[in-house]
Amino acid sequence: MSTRLHHLISLAQLDRACITRLLDRAERMRDASLHGTRKLDLLHGRTVLNLFFEPSTRTRTSFELAARRLGADVVNFDIARSSTNKGETLLDTLHTLEAMHLDAIIVRHRETGTPEFMVRHAMSGVSVINAGDGNHAHPTQGLLDALTIRQHRPDFNNLTVTICGDIRHSRVARSDIHAFTALGVRELRLCGPESLLPEPDDVPQGHFTEDFDAAVEGADVIIMLRLQKERMAATLLPDESAYFERFGLNSERLKRAAPGCLVMHPGPINRGIEIAPDVADGAQSRILEQVGNGVFVRMAVLAEVLGR
Incomplete structure (x- = not known):
């Protein structure tokens, strides 16, 4: 993956060198923009479209800020007022948008595989960036999580990372796993109730456990995940108070972790369910x-795929 990226669909195909290059670029973007207070002009004349079929606060806003801080024009596609509500297919929507000469489409969709579908069927040279598809991938979240860890614990080879929660339905978990594995993390622990853990063939990396206390023991990083209620059957919905009792991160459990353990969460947070306030x-x-790192990572990705 030494060549420049034209699309970003998943981290699964990116090697350590490529991921490191993107993380290095994100840090340079942060410094060059004076932590976001100064605009850069790398993408002047480029047009970026936010095409979000699912609600989003952090990802959509940070992609918009990233594009604007690089000098691009940004269009936010309003699904609620679009022709998709009149029965227009995704393929027709794609070709209609392409006819307006876009440079990049940032897409979030509830269906796994939608960004890859758009790459296969695009008739122009438009770049496609995955902002989250089903339970498959959220590559920029994986990158920003890796960047956040690296800023505090740069040697992944000596890290024990615990990811706890609804891993079965989490695209964030999958992208984190790809990123951390590529960067050489020493030990990766995946914890949750059996019904919310993925099949081992689906996620071959990592040690699976239902014992959260054991998973926290000596961990350098703990990443908590929310329950993906919109993606799970009603039969899988756990009792929230019982779930917090077994899998919630509270101050007493955190004492089991390594000193200075980093606590992370991709958001939105459900306080008192997966993590104590x-x-x-x-x-x-x-x-x-x-x-905050999400903005700089997304600046790096946009500069990678669109920079001249």
Whole structure:
């Protein structure tokens, strides 16, 4: 993957060198833009479209900020007022948008494989960036999580990372797993109730466990995931108080982790279900750093796929 990317659909095909290059570029973007206070002009004359078929706060806003800070024009596609509500197919929508001479489409969709479908059927040279598809991938979240960890714990080869929660339905977990594995993390623990863990063939990396206390023991990084209620059958919905009792990260459990363990969460947070409020807002929390890093990672990705 030494060549420049034209699309970003998943981290599964990216090697350590490519991921490191994107993380390095994100840090250069942060410094060059004075932590976002100064606009760069790398993408002047380029047009970026946000095509979000699912709700989003962090991802959509940070992609828009990233594109604008690089000097691009940004169009936010309003699904609620679009012809998709009149029965227009995704393929027709794609070709209609392409006819308006876009340079990049950032797409989020509930159906797994939608960004790849758009790459296969695009008739122009438009770049496609996956902002989350089904439970498949969320590559820029994986990159920003890796960047956040690297800023505090740069040697992945000596890290124990625990991911806990609804891993079965989480596209974030899959992208994190790809990123951390490529970067050489020493130990990756995947924890949750059996019904919310993926099949081993689906996620071959990592050690699976239902024992959260054991999964937290000595961990350098703990990433908590919310329950993906919109993607799971009603039969899989756990009792929230019982779930927090077994799999919630509270201050007592955090004491089992390594000193200075980083606490992370991709958001949105369900306080008191997967994480206690005092931990989410505590000294070891890096949740808001993740949000801030999201802008610089997405600047790096846009510059990679669209930069002249």
